[in-house]
Amino acid sequence: MAHGVCELLRIRNLLGELGFKPKHVMQLNCDNKVAINIAHNLVQHERTKHVEVDRHFIKEKLKAKIIKVSFVKSKDQLADILTKAVTSRVFHNSRSKLGIDDIYAPT
Template sequence: MELNHQLGEYLDQVPINKERYQCLVGKLIYLGHTRPDIAYAVSVVSQFMHAPSEAHMDAVNRILRYLESSPGRGLMFARHGHLDVEGHTDADWAGSVTDRRSTSGYFTFVGGNLVSWRSKKQKVVSRSSAEAEYRGMAHEVCELLWIRNLLRELGFRPKHAMQLNCDNKATIDIAHNLVQHDRTKHVEVDKNFIKEKLEVKIIKVSFVKSEDQLADVLTKAVTCRVFHSSLSKLGIDDIYAPT
């Protein structure tokens, strides 16, 4: 995606063939199940299926050109000698120019390998960045719990708490603070849900610097340097790339 893109719905936008747009985006959504590098871009263009414009199609064509230039890129799995579960969660506050809803995203690792990811616009408008981050964190906690239960059913019992990384200190403070105040009333359900998992030591929340936040590429358009650096850390390689 173009950096600082302003994709949205405008009164003067030029409409295009809806069926062709929906067909292309539908195929990209299907491909996104194995290509986390296009997750954010596809989540953006899929928001305009009902009324696509030339600007939206340009964004789709940009994704197609990227895919054409990297046909061998995908997830590479390796053995790291452990089955630790770790998550990265992030949110872009009020990123949508149309309705000012936030976009949240998460990556989940098992044994050092990326196994699940999600980039999605939130259903309600968040009144602060901490609220947006907290709603995104709740979604990742649910994913971590599901993976933990799946591993237990397969006979792999977790040895310690699952690591959850977040780059918002206010969100982490709210997760560990029992006091209710104006900043937490509107996310009270999510707050108590996460607090409960922290108390029984199923998860532990840690702060990471923004430059080390892998989930950044799921919430906003980033520079080429940051994008490719994140892909390397996620274990996404190109089998056709020169060694």
């Protein structure tokens, strides 16, 4: 999640430099409920010691209302077609949701 937040901030800064000031909170979708709960939780637990820096970084951006983290089911992660081997059915469904056309399809 921390890397995703960094990328969102980089895109936000780039858009700001181009003259497009973001009007809304940037949304980060995550398929890990535990990670979302840790990011929103105010209490430090024994199990989160190894992610303390990342947790505070994400918490800071949540508190400043720069980002918003929401849950999405693993099967609905559109980015999986770019990072994992998926079935052809999942690939074609995700591709259509992303608006990517098949350039080799007969017209």
